[in-house]
Amino acid sequence: QKLSKRDGVRIDRNQDIERLWQFYQSYKKRYKVDDIQKQEQRWRESGAFSGQFG
Numbered sequence: 551q552k553l554s555k556r557d558g559v560r561i562d563r564n565q566d567i568e569r570l571w572q573f574y575q576s577y578k579k580r581y582k583v584d585d586i587q588k589q590e591q592r593w594r595e596s597g598a599f600s601g602q603f604g
Contacts, residue, residue: 578584
């Protein structure tokens with residue numbers, strides 16, 4: 551469904567996926583998600599990090 555209603559106003563949903571992708575990319579960049587994942591992978595490979603807590 552391309553148009554939704556909120557409070558009686560039509561909302562165009564055509565750009566939702568694009569906006570979500572842009573948010574995802576900016577979030578990854580801001581919080582250095584790729585760097586964290588690479589570091590965790592290095593820890594797992596070295597045996598220093600098992601991924602299990604407790």
